[in-house]
Amino acid sequence: MEKWPITLTSTKKVKPDADRLGFGKYFTDHMLLMDYSAGQGWHDPRIVPYGPISLDPSAMVFHYGQEVFEGMKAYRTPQGELVLFRPDMNLRRLNQSCARIGIPQVDPEEVLEGISRLLLLEEEWMPEGEGNSMYIRPFIIATESGLGVRAAQEYRLIVILSPVGAYYPEGIHPVRIYVEDRYVRAVRGGTGEAKTSGNYAAGIKAQEDVKSLGFSQVLWLDGIEKRYIEEVGSMNVFFKIDGEVVTPELNGSILAGVTRDSVIRLLREWGVPVKERRISVTELFEAHQDGRLEEAFGTGTAAVISPIGSMKWDDHDIEIAGGETGELSAKLYDTLTGIQRGEREDSFGWRYSVR
Amino acid sequence: MEKWPITLTSTKKVKPDADRLGFGKYFTDHMLLMDYSAGQGWHDPRIVPYGPISLDPSAMVFHYGQEVFEGMKAYRTPQGELVLFRPDMNLRRLNQSCARIGIPQVDPEEVLEGISRLLLLEEEWMPEGEGNSMYIRPFIIATESGLGVRAAQEYRLIVILSPVGAYYPEGIHPVRIYVEDRYVRAVRGGTGEAKTSGNYAAGIKAQEDVKSLGFSQVLWLDGIEKRYIEEVGSMNVFFKIDGEVVTPELNGSILAGVTRDSVIRLLREWGVPVKERRISVTELFEAHQDGRLEEAFGTGTAAVISPIGSMKWDDHDIEIAGGETGELSAKLYDTLTGIQRGEREDSFGWRYSVR
Missing domain, CATH: 3.20.10.10 (D-amino Acid Aminotransferase, subunit A, domain 2)
Known part of the structure; x- marks a missing residue:
């Protein structure tokens, strides 16, 4: 697992009340990053403290929308395992989305390894309570600066984690x-x-x-x-x-x-x-x-x-x-x-x- | 014009060679910003040093693509005037784009006033040379943090300027x-x-x-x-x-x-x-x-x-x-x-x- 070096945060956040999580409102203490540049390919996979993304105002994602994302959930089983649901399908689809939008493919196994490592690091964020889970949002954005309309030569993969509440807190309803x-x-x-x-x-x-x-x-x-x-x-x-x-x-x-x-x-x-x-x-x-x-x-x-x-x-x-x-x-x-x-x-x- | 207060940069950039501008590769020393939040509306119009935009990784523009933009050019006439070409049409279209994407409308006159002020401030960046001009890129991004799929409640308008070369440096060609x-x-x-x-x-x-x-x-x-x-x-x-x-x-x-x-x-x-x-x-x-x-x-x-x-x-x-x-x-x-x-x-x- 040494492929995903970790830089730990110095200030952990206060965790939200497990009864009031909602969806995608709270984020954990760390995030996963990996960069792409033409010639070099995907490089510098790492886990770092959760924090702002700083981009030049001309970064292509702000203008020509080269972006793809995925959504997955992790659960803690009654036996105490941390599990994902069919992550291979999400990562295959991530690459299919990349192909359509002109973004270079990632190595699905490498990314799954990174997500696993991030989940283990953030395990204390896994919310207790019926129906709660950890939502995982991988996304890739074109980070190259410049206003020409073409495929960018620089991208960033980011994975953030959000403890989320039950979608139907009072039971499934139509x-x-x-x-x-x-x-x-x-x-x-x-x-x-x-x-x-x-x-x-x-x-x-x-x-x-x-x-x-x-x-x-x-x-x-x-x-x-x-x-x-x-x-x-x-x-x-x-x-x-x-x-x-x-x-x-x-x-x-x-x-x-x-x-x-x-x-x-x-x-x-x-x-x-x-x-x-x-x-x-x-x-x-x-x-x-x-x-x-x-x-x-x-x-x-x-x-x-x-x-x-x-x-x-x-x-x-x-x-x-x-x-x-x-x-x-x-x-x-x-x-x-x-x-x-x-x-x-x-x-x-x-x-x-x-x- | 006091609606667009200016914070001047402390370190001016070296200007690029007017013969090698290309398109959208160089940006001037300042940019225009204005923020929107629900309840408050568009507020805090300002001109500040050109620099990175810092956003939470969950900022909605990175996930659900609420973004609109415009493109315009400014020229210096032989009489020394700084002129835009039909900016009213661009700003009207900006609002039409906003309406389609669920982004709140801007005041076209206020934005045009801000762009004019920015252009005057950056006049020394207006490139000399046949066919060169100043490209103006206004854009609006959803800046609210959170992963719910809905119209964001926070946005930022940004205008950046890029001195650009002639599109056909060796004359128009098919x-x-x-x-x-x-x-x-x-x-x-x-x-x-x-x-x-x-x-x-x-x-x-x-x-x-x-x-x-x-x-x-x-x-x-x-x-x-x-x-x-x-x-x-x-x-x-x-x-x-x-x-x-x-x-x-x-x-x-x-x-x-x-x-x-x-x-x-x-x-x-x-x-x-x-x-x-x-x-x-x-x-x-x-x-x-x-x-x-x-x-x-x-x-x-x-x-x-x-x-x-x-x-x-x-x-x-x-x-x-x-x-x-x-x-x-x-x-x-x-x-x-x-x-x-x-x-x-x-x-x-x-x-x-x-x-």
Whole structure:
């Protein structure tokens, strides 16, 4: 592990109350850094005290948005292990995002080793309490100075850790969704399948607009026909129609979610029919009208499973699963969080033990 | 002008050789800053020594890409005036970009006053020499710390100045363009009409790919049918077909360029027919086959007019205007740069005198 030398902080922060963590508000005492420069490649991997990033105002990330990121969670199991959930998938996707945005690839094993070392160093920050976890945010930014529009020649990888609270402090509960038909998140040939900042910037206006109308997220439609369902907020989306589970296929504009993949595998294991295919908003609302739309839920690292209780599209306002959490949604949530927290058997080998 | 208090630098930089400026490589001694926080609004406008921006690693711009920018040039006229070119259009567009990305609006007059003050302070940086100018880069970044995906509550406006060289040091010359049919820059309902970093990040991979094949830029097609022409590189694009000038209409995914608008107005003034309409790549290549494609050029702040000498699409590789700069392209370039530099009469009132 001598690849990631550690410089310890001289002043540790006061740790937040484990009951009031929220999401992404507190950060630990150290962070991981690694730099890239053309010719030299990725170099100088290190763990240092958490602190500000200082960049020239002309640093390319501020102008041309070369940035990619990932999101993962670490848990402490009842046996006291520190575990990650399928980190290989996140690090593979990080490199796929890099490829799309013109950022040089990292060595996934080296980065995983660094993240493990950082987690062990910050173990006292791992929050106690049901449902709490440590959120891990790796990201890469173009740090080169200069205003020419081209791939930068200098980058920095940064990993920060944030102790986070349970996504549903009072138990899993369904959300209200608005079918977005003005703004578009991504289109085939664009950056939708990469985890890059521009995709999120594109979605903020729509999200703020519907929040003020009492909805918690938007349902994104495809950018071409504005007919086919893509994602919900910043999550993948699933529907249970007539006993079969359907999720939009990975068409180039949809993020290949780790939770999405895990849900598909669990359903197959359970013998629940699941299809990755195009699904139009018309089909969805017709299925509801015919009484065949049984459940709907989003999937993502932060919420794991986010049941959709109601959905509005034009003049149609529908309630799903009686506005409650569906049976399958609940089972998926319990199973996935159980595996993630080390409370259930990990028959897929999804847990990665840091220690 | 006391709205923009100045803190002077204690160590002035050595100024670069006016013959070797390039684009966006050198920056002056001072920069303009203004901060925003919810409740307080935009506050603390100031001019300070040019120096690094220090941000928490969780600053939202690094994760969710809330960023907008502008590009303008200042010139010194033969009469010694410092002038900008249609700054009202840039500042109006800055606010339009803000609206799309969920960033609070600025007061355009206040910002223009600040830019003017900064330019006067940095006047000794205004480079001598034919075609040299001062490039002005205003940009706004989300500075709030935290990983929740939503509109930030804190932002910073920054304006930096870069003395830049002539775009064509050896005279205007045509470039070679590749018609991009895999990657997409933007789509209707997305962020294409906003000047935001994510649009540029989306284009970098395609640009790097074609550069290695000997092309200087890509021609972007629409994201829906991949048939209709949108932009060239990071410029708007014009074609002269059978005596008529055609440019893609502003359909929601195309940036409303200041140079684009100026070209349209000049052509109308000259009695040259000009249409803003959809134009397919098929129509363009057919027009070439029939001998009706007379000229093609990009327009933007950096190059002003960038003639297109050849274009490749699938198996078709065409030469335009004999690979030379067309007559109309040259006339537009001479006229626009003449007005910008104060060497020609400004019948439209486009020049804005800083002093």
